[in-house]
Amino acid sequence: MKPRLVFVHGIGGPRDVAAELDAWLRALADGARAAGHAKRVLDLVQGWAADARFAYYGDLFGGPQAQGASASRPGEDADTLLVGDWLLEALDERLEEPHSDDEVRILRHACAQLAPQGQSQGLGSGARHVLSAANTLLSLPGVRALGDWAGARLMVGQLRQVARYLRRAELDDEGLTLDARIRRRVEQALAPDGPTIVVCHSLGTVVSVETLHSFPGRIPLLVTLGSPMGMRTAVQPKMRPQPLKVPGSVDRWLNFWDKDDVIVGRPRLEKFVLPSERSVLPVSARVDSDGAWVHPAAKYLAQPAVAGPVVEAIEAATGA
Known part of the structure; x- marks a missing residue:
């Protein structure tokens, strides 16, 4: 039996699952x-x-308009402020x-926008400061193009996905929260009766680690790329x-x-994650990747230090 290789994506807009799987495999x-x-390679x-x-859950956040629109969803201002803390x-x-x-x-200007001195601010003004700081960050070389962000609202809207997941809200008709529905998508991609190598990126690292705590199967290798888990x-x-x-x-x-x-x-992560x-x-x-914007998963996957252990884990699981 072939081992299963599961990719788990991070923040972002709607994706073509087949195209994403092909791109991640090629990287x-x-x-x-x-x-x-x-x-x-072949x-x-x-x-x-x-x-x-490819464990896809991006559609659960809604379409591009929902991800970058003005505040209209309950809790959206609070989510935006959490993005501000993260940034x-x-x-x-x-x-x-x-x-x-x-x-x-640029970075100092963005920090000053996120934490203005001597100002009393409510949620609304705080959300506006986050948007202003995001607009400043978009002037960094490569960020706008490689992040595929047309503007600050879209950038903050996609970063807000992390906050939405961690808020454990947005119940569906079955009574499942958004984070539970996302974890279910990832769990459905795992092999229940064989070894699964999991390679996850960005928000996907948070989702994967939480999912694997309740997964009874075998994970010979977990690879986390560009994880925000260290955000205190x-x-x-x-x-x-x-x-x-x-x-x-x-x-x-x-x-x-x-x-x-x-x-x-x-x-x-080993400094604050306890052992099993x-x-x-x-x-x-x-x-160390080339380029100004190194967060995309493909940048990490193309690194020999990342790909080598994944291939070796696949070979070891095949011979098991």
Whole structure:
């Protein structure tokens, strides 16, 4: 039996599932080739090496208009303020290793917009400050194009998906909250009776870790890419279960971050995620991609340090 390879995406608008699966597999194949696994490239792309699945849940957030529109959904202002907390923490981290004086100027201006001095502000004015800061960040090279953000409202609307997931609200007709419906999508992609290698990105890392805590199957390898789990205010304390620990189903957890990924925050998960009962801990490693906007999943997957262990885990599971 072939092992299953499940990709779990992060924030963003609607996706073509088949096209996304192909793009992620091709990026992984590029990384595999660079890692010395050229003989496995065709197997990966054609789906011969593993039963590859793309766990898609983006439609549960609504269409593009819902993601970037003005406040109209209950809790939207609070979600926007949580995005502001996330951005402020991320930008403070980024300012410790800026690329240029121009980047420092932009980041400091955005921070000042997120935390204006001497102003008393309500939720509405706070939401406006977040939009202003997002508009400032869109002037960073590459962010607007590679994030596929036409403007600040769309950018904040998509970042707000993290807050919406963690708010545990938005019940459907069955009484399931949005986060539960998202986890159900991911669980449906996992193999109930065989090994599953899980590769997840951004918000998908939060979703996957929470999902795997209740999954009874075997996960030989969990790979997290560009994870926001280290955000001390916006993400980490809102995850479940608390305290954060490695899911018991996971045999090995590799976590990767790029030093230029402003979404990540504190990247070394092993410093605050407790080990599982089998003493498994996350192992974090830095990768360095080219370009100004390094958060996209394809940037990470094309790294040999990421792709190599995934291919090796597939080979090991095939021989098991």
